[in-house]
Amino acid sequence: MTRTQASFPAVYELVRMVPAGQVASYGMIASLLPGVTPRMVGYAMAGVPVGSDIPWQRIINSGGRISPRPGSDRQHERLTAEGISFSASGRIKWAEARWQGPDDGWLDVRGMEMMDYLDIRAGWPR
DNA sequence: CTTCTGACGAAAT
Protein backbone atom coordinates (compact mmCIF):
# COMPACT_ATOMS: atom_id res chain seq x y z
CA MET A 1 0.00 0.00 0.00
CA THR A 2 1.16 3.49 -0.68
CA ARG A 3 2.38 5.35 2.32
CA THR A 4 2.15 8.87 0.99
CA GLN A 5 -0.76 9.87 3.18
CA ALA A 6 -0.92 13.62 2.66
CA SER A 7 0.80 14.55 5.89
CA PHE A 8 0.69 18.30 5.40
CA PRO A 9 -3.02 18.62 6.25
CA ALA A 10 -2.45 16.68 9.47
CA VAL A 11 0.43 19.00 10.35
CA TYR A 12 -1.71 22.06 9.71
CA GLU A 13 -4.52 20.71 11.84
CA LEU A 14 -2.15 20.32 14.76
CA VAL A 15 -0.46 23.69 14.29
CA ARG A 16 -3.88 25.36 14.44
CA MET A 17 -4.24 23.99 17.96
CA VAL A 18 -1.26 25.93 19.30
CA PRO A 19 -2.67 28.95 21.20
CA ALA A 20 -1.38 32.49 20.85
CA GLY A 21 1.36 33.19 23.33
CA GLN A 22 2.68 29.64 23.15
CA VAL A 23 5.12 27.90 20.84
CA ALA A 24 5.90 24.36 19.70
CA SER A 25 8.92 22.93 17.92
CA TYR A 26 8.90 21.17 14.57
CA GLY A 27 9.93 18.06 16.44
CA MET A 28 7.00 18.27 18.85
CA ILE A 29 4.51 18.42 16.03
CA ALA A 30 6.25 15.57 14.25
CA SER A 31 6.28 13.39 17.35
CA LEU A 32 2.49 13.56 17.48
CA LEU A 33 2.11 12.37 13.90
CA PRO A 34 3.47 8.86 13.22
CA GLY A 35 5.54 8.80 10.07
CA VAL A 36 6.07 12.54 10.02
CA THR A 37 9.60 13.80 10.59
CA PRO A 38 10.59 17.21 11.92
CA ARG A 39 11.87 18.05 8.50
CA MET A 40 8.51 17.30 6.95
CA VAL A 41 6.91 19.71 9.40
CA GLY A 42 9.34 22.31 8.14
CA TYR A 43 8.35 21.54 4.59
CA ALA A 44 4.71 21.90 5.54
CA MET A 45 5.28 25.25 7.17
CA ALA A 46 7.14 26.46 4.15
CA GLY A 47 4.07 25.57 2.16
CA VAL A 48 1.58 27.58 4.21
CA PRO A 49 -0.26 29.89 1.80
CA VAL A 50 0.26 33.61 2.30
CA GLY A 51 -2.62 35.02 4.27
CA SER A 52 -3.53 31.66 5.76
CA ASP A 53 -5.00 31.56 9.26
CA ILE A 54 -2.56 28.82 10.22
CA PRO A 55 -0.37 30.19 13.07
CA TRP A 56 2.92 29.22 11.42
CA GLN A 57 4.81 31.73 13.53
CA ARG A 58 4.27 29.57 16.62
CA ILE A 59 6.51 26.80 15.33
CA ILE A 60 10.19 27.29 16.10
CA ASN A 61 13.21 25.00 16.24
CA SER A 62 14.18 22.78 19.15
CA GLY A 63 16.87 25.19 20.22
CA GLY A 64 14.17 27.67 21.10
CA ARG A 65 15.09 29.90 18.20
CA ILE A 66 13.39 31.09 15.07
CA SER A 67 14.93 29.22 12.19
CA PRO A 68 17.04 31.69 10.18
CA ARG A 69 15.63 32.51 6.76
CA PRO A 70 14.44 35.52 4.83
CA GLY A 71 11.30 36.56 6.62
CA SER A 72 12.21 35.30 10.08
CA ASP A 73 11.96 38.90 11.22
CA ARG A 74 8.23 38.89 10.64
CA GLN A 75 7.96 35.73 12.71
CA HIS A 76 9.81 37.42 15.55
CA GLU A 77 7.48 40.40 15.33
CA ARG A 78 4.38 38.27 15.43
CA LEU A 79 5.54 36.24 18.41
CA THR A 80 6.59 39.32 20.32
CA ALA A 81 3.15 40.76 19.65
CA GLU A 82 1.64 37.61 21.17
CA GLY A 83 3.65 38.05 24.32
CA ILE A 84 6.54 35.70 23.63
CA SER A 85 9.82 37.07 24.95
CA PHE A 86 13.26 36.40 23.55
CA SER A 87 16.59 36.54 25.32
CA ALA A 88 19.33 38.80 24.04
CA SER A 89 20.61 35.86 22.03
CA GLY A 90 17.21 35.37 20.45
CA ARG A 91 16.06 32.42 22.44
CA ILE A 92 12.74 31.69 24.12
CA LYS A 93 12.32 29.71 27.33
CA TRP A 94 10.54 26.44 26.66
CA ALA A 95 9.56 26.15 30.29
CA GLU A 96 7.40 29.24 30.06
CA ALA A 97 6.16 29.26 26.49
CA ARG A 98 5.91 25.67 25.40
CA TRP A 99 2.58 24.38 24.17
CA GLN A 100 1.44 21.55 26.41
CA GLY A 101 0.07 19.52 23.56
CA PRO A 102 -3.39 18.73 22.13
CA ASP A 103 -6.33 17.94 24.38
CA ASP A 104 -6.82 14.46 25.82
CA GLY A 105 -9.57 13.72 23.34
CA TRP A 106 -7.23 14.16 20.43
CA LEU A 107 -4.63 11.99 22.09
CA ASP A 108 -7.09 9.28 23.18
CA VAL A 109 -8.37 8.71 19.68
CA ARG A 110 -4.81 7.96 18.66
CA GLY A 111 -3.89 5.99 21.72
CA MET A 112 -1.29 8.54 22.68
CA GLU A 113 -0.29 10.54 25.71
CA MET A 114 1.58 13.79 25.78
CA MET A 115 4.20 11.83 27.69
CA ASP A 116 5.06 10.12 24.45
CA TYR A 117 6.95 13.22 23.53
CA LEU A 118 7.91 14.93 26.73
CA ASP A 119 9.19 11.89 28.59
CA ILE A 120 11.27 10.32 25.88
CA ARG A 121 14.01 12.78 26.59
CA ALA A 122 13.66 14.18 30.07
CA GLY A 123 14.05 17.91 30.12
CA TRP A 124 13.77 18.17 26.42
CA PRO A 125 13.35 20.33 24.45
CA ARG A 126 15.82 22.61 26.10
C1' DC B 1 8.73 11.95 -16.41
C1' DT B 2 13.09 14.17 -13.82
C1' DT B 3 15.38 17.54 -10.90
C1' DC B 4 15.56 20.92 -7.53
C1' DT B 5 14.68 22.86 -3.19
C1' DG B 6 13.20 24.24 1.40
C1' DA B 7 10.56 26.96 8.46
C1' DC B 8 14.37 20.36 11.25
C1' DG B 9 16.66 17.21 14.80
C1' DA B 10 19.66 13.80 16.96
C1' DA B 11 23.82 11.49 17.29
C1' DA B 12 28.45 11.07 16.16
C1' DT B 13 32.79 13.30 15.40
Place this chain on the structure above:
DNA sequence: CATTTCGCCAGAA
Protein backbone atom coordinates in the same frame (compact mmCIF):
# COMPACT_ATOMS: atom_id res chain seq x y z
C1' DC C 1 30.53 24.98 20.08
C1' DA C 2 30.82 23.61 14.56
C1' DT C 3 30.11 19.94 10.99
C1' DT C 4 28.31 16.00 8.92
C1' DT C 5 24.79 12.40 8.00
C1' DC C 6 20.28 10.89 7.22
C1' DG C 7 15.35 10.73 7.10
C1' DC C 8 12.61 10.68 2.24
C1' DC C 9 7.36 15.37 1.27
C1' DA C 10 5.18 18.34 -2.20
C1' DG C 11 5.05 21.80 -5.59
C1' DA C 12 7.31 24.23 -9.28
C1' DA C 13 10.06 24.23 -13.59
